Amino acid sequence: MSASLGANSARQAALLIDADNFSDPQAIDAAWAELNAYAGRVSVCRAYGAGPRLEWLQSVWRYLGTRTFPNLPLQKNTTDAALIADAVALHFQQGIRLFAIASGDADFAPLAVRLREWGCEVWCFSMEGIVFRDAEAYYDRVKCFPAPVFAAAPVTPAPLRPVVPSARGSSADAGAATAAPPAYRAPAAPLSTPLVSDAGLPDEVERILNAVPGLRERPQHLCHVVPVLQRHGFFDKRITRSTVFLARYAAYFELSPAHKPTLLIFQQPSAPPTPTPTPTPTPKCVPLPAQDLLSVCFPVHQPRLIQTVIKRREVHALRAVLAAVAQLKVSVADILLAVPELLQCQPCALSIVSARLRQTGLIRPSASGLWLLQRYPQSFRIRKGSPADAVQYLG
Incomplete structure (x- = not known):
């Protein structure tokens, strides 16, 4: 018996990944390597979650030889149920006794307790800020990987207005233009003037972009952005849902896809169109009868038609907020x-x-x-x- 316990290479291990909560490629690779080093071999590696999330991590699944199980096409999220059903089947059908659940969701705590009652060893891999409290009481081992670090962008005092050269032929301006590349392309030097896209943004949107500067460059996963916003005190998940909070700024942030979003996209605000001068309407004179000596002119103005275009994502965000408010009443x-x-x-x-x-x-x-x-x-x-x-x- 001692020989069997000491030979880790003879153990079968299963890594079950909840991709909705654990989707950082480096953390997935590190979790697989740690379990493989302990057990000698990861017999089963499976990932569960929404289709877009699994597709985004295809290179990771291909590298680790992972089988993916997208959610069923239902209104209800089936990630947790699919993972739990497979864990029970793997234990009784294949005899696996070492499980690692890559998620920080408390919904898997009953599964961990039951597997331990059946004599299995159960690990938990999660991200900092996502794992639920007292997880160590339900798992034999809990390992939290650091969340992706979003370094704050360097802030450099900028002049009240950027200096625009008055003449292209100026020697000083020409020397400065040839000596240094454009500020927004220089990787080593901080920006000397504020970005054009940040002009006119609300203070709350500016704070979100400073907390997660990666949003300026590319879409970010909600599972990475939400813990950062919570740590910075933007909202409390016990009171307000992340989607409801972000719906307040639907004009600047887009949730994709609209149903069960997994990505957060920053939309560069477009510059307001230059107003075109409205021609002054020519007054139309309505003459009085000929016997009167005076004539009165009544200017006739054409009513201006205002066309409001509401985007689909704004309607979705408004509908979510109205539904939440209605249910509170x-x-x-x-x-x-x-x-x-x-x-x-x-x-x-x-x-x-x-x-x-x-x-x-x-x-x-x-x-x-x-x-x-x-x-x-x-x-x-x-x-x-x-x-x-x-x-x-x-x-």
Whole structure:
């Protein structure tokens, strides 16, 4: 028995990656290398998540020989359920007893506890700022990799207005132009004048770009940006969702794709169009009858047509904010009207209550009624257990 325990090369290990929460290429490579060095061989390496996220990491999966499992085409995210089902199957069908779950989501804590009860060793790989609290109590080993560092852009005092040479033939200007390349192309020297794209941005947008300067160059993954914004105190995830916070600045940041976004894109604000002078309308004189000696002129102005173009992403962001505000106004009376069975003060299945709330439009079609009921702990009691969770009205 001691020989079998000491020979790590004989152990089979499985690395199961939740790509929705653990998608940094360097961290994935480091996690695989550490597990492979400990076990001698990673028998199974699988990744679960949204299709765009898995496609973006194709080079990593090809290098590690990873099988990918995109989410089912449903309104509900199936990443967690697919990973849990495969972990149970791998243990009972292939006898794997060493699991490494690459995620910081607390939804996998029950899986880790059950695998340890079955005699398995369970590791957790996560990113700093993403792993849930007290994860060490549920896993045999927890390893957190540093989150991608977004270094703040150097700030150099700039003049009130950039100096524009008045004449191209000036010797001083010509010497300066030939001595140094354009400021925005020089990699070693900081910018001497502010970027044109930053002019006129709101203060909050400027702070976001300073916290995550990589957004100025290319789209960034939400799983990397959200922890940085939380550490800088932009929002509290316990109160406000990241998508709702970013929807306030839909004119500057785009969430892609629109359904279950994974990327954050900074949109360079376009310069306002130069207003064209409106010709002064010629007054049209309406003469009075001939017997009158005076004539009165009434200027007739054509009404100006204003056409408002609303982009699809702005409509999506506005719809999300309105839905969140509408759900915050749901009262206990609204819940009881939707589910009158609760008035009997008897336990009622949570799934039935959630279905009634969806039918009456109190919650979104893909949402659960649990968070809505938890807002009123004095009125409703949530009972966890088998065969299903139940809700009881306290009266």
